[in-house]
Amino acid sequence: xxxxxxxxxxxxxxxxxxxxxxxxxxxxxxxxxxxxxxxxxxxxxxxxxxxxxxxxxxxxxxxxxxxxxxxxxxxxxxxxxxxxxxxxxxxxxx
Amino acid sequence: xxxxxxxxxxxxxxxxxxxxxxxxxxxxxxxxxxxxxxxxxxxxxxxxxxxxxxxxxxxxxxxxxxxxxxxxxxxxxxxxxxxxxxxxxxxxxxxxxxxxxxxxxxxxxxxxxxxxxxxxxxxxxxxxxxxxxxxxxxxxxxxxxxxxxxxxxxxxxxxxxxxxxxxxxxxxxxxxxxxxxxxxxxxxxxxxxxxxxxxxxxxxxxxxxxxxxxxxxxxxxxxxxxxxxxxxxxxxxxxxxxxxxxxxxxxxxxxxxxxxxxxxxxxxxxxxxxxx
Numbered sequence: 242x243x244x245x246x247x248x249x250x251x252x253x254x255x256x257x258x259x260x261x262x263x264x265x266x267x268x269x270x271x272x273x274x275x276x277x278x279x280x281x282x283x284x285x286x287x288x289x290x291x292x293x294x295x296x297x298x299x300x301x302x303x304x305x306x307x308x309x310x311x312x313x314x315x316x317x318x319x320x321x322x323x324x325x326x327x328x329x330x331x332x333x334x335x
Numbered sequence: 336x337x338x339x340x341x342x343x344x345x346x347x348x349x350x351x352x353x354x355x356x357x358x359x360x361x362x363x364x365x366x367x368x369x370x371x372x373x374x375x376x377x378x379x380x381x382x383x384x385x386x387x388x389x390x391x392x393x394x395x396x397x398x399x400x401x402x403x404x405x406x407x408x409x410x411x412x413x414x415x416x417x418x419x420x421x422x423x424x425x426x427x428x429x430x431x432x433x434x435x436x437x438x439x440x441x442x443x444x445x446x447x448x449x450x451x452x453x454x455x456x457x458x459x460x461x462x463x464x465x466x467x468x469x470x471x472x473x474x475x476x477x478x479x480x481x482x483x484x485x486x487x488x489x490x491x492x493x494x495x496x497x498x499x500x501x502x503x504x505x506x507x508x509x510x511x512x513x514x515x516x517x518x519x520x521x522x523x524x525x526x527x528x529x530x531x532x533x534x535x536x537x538x539x540x541x542x543x544x545x546x547x548x549x550x551x552x553x554x555x556x557x558x559x560x561x562x563x564x565x566x567x568x569x570x571x572x573x574x575x576x577x578x579x580x581x582x583x584x585x586x587x588x589x590x591x592x593x594x595x596x597x598x599x600x601x602x603x604x605x606x607x608x609x610x611x
Contacts, residue, residue: 245398248398249397249398249399252393252397252398255393256397295527295528300393300485300486300527301526301527301528301568302392302393302484302485302526302527302568303393303527304527305526305527306393318531318532321527322529322531322532325528325529326529
């Protein structure tokens with residue numbers, strides 16, 4: 242995964258959502274052409290597949306920053322956690 | 336010479352201001368009282384300038400630039416994040432002392448990133464707003480950011496060295512100013528990971544015991560792998576505590592308060608560092 246490029250997209254969405262969210266949603270091919278991403282990465286960002294993105298190295302801080310922008314603030318924290326792990330509050334690994 | 340009169344370790348949890356009303360309000364009130372206690376002790380000890388050690392959370396810095404440690408030497412305002420529920424305001428830096436600390440670092444192998452102006456995010460702004468209260472007191476603040484929230488992380492050994500250098504810089508400042516240092520963040524919390532909301536009280540108590548006993552080396556020696564698995568990525572911020580402990584040469588600390596607050600996704604502890 243182009244972790245650094247994924248983080249760049251997430252950071253730019255988080256810091257200018259008014260500009261970047263409509264651009265990504267309405268014309269994703271044009272929006273993503275500025276970034277060095279694979280087709281799979283573009284799909285995961287569009288779908289906010291934060292589980293895959295973070296498992297493959299993207300910062301969970303950025304995932305958490307962008308999730309409510311794309312999915313809506315009302316989906317925090319449980320919608321976010323559900324996507325990550327099924328919605329449970331978990332302890333650290335045994 | 337200037338004097339480093341006291342230091343504190345304390346949280347910078349943004350939910351303290353963004354979400355102050357929680358189900359376990361009695362726990363929140365303990366923390367609010369603790370933050371106020373820090374303020375009162377700063378006032379009682381006639382502190383002029385507070386050095387605040389925090390870390391960015393991708394609010395100010397981004398993938399295009401991730402400093403290992405940064406000092407703000409000029410105009411200050413904050414907070415950056417509107418969702419904190421704090422109206423942005425300006426307050427005074429101690430430009431002369433900040434510049435002296437910067438130059439002492441440059442002369443001793445610490446190549447700071449430097450900000451001539453800053454809009455501070457919650458990693459320093461929460462303790463400044465809740466405990467320094469510069470608008471009320473006129474106390475000046477010097478913000479220092481370490482790479483403790485976003486990778487690549489500042490090495491903990493280097494955090495200790497950085498704190499020692501800051502302490503020496505203060506002592507060598509030709510002034511009668513009274514200075515305090517705040518090491519902020521932690522303790523256990525999982526930020527944006529699937530364990531978010533879990534607080535590891537056992538880990539937190541172990542850390543607080545280390546601080547109480549002045550055992551800075553135990554904090555330095557904890558591996559990041561262990562910290563991540565046991566106490567979450569948010570506990571990487573213990574680097575900021577290490578900086579404050581090294582600067583004060585703390586031999587121990589006095590407990591002010593601790594609460595595990597899942598709604599604030601954090602174990603929050605406050606202690607005053609005691610000099611050797």
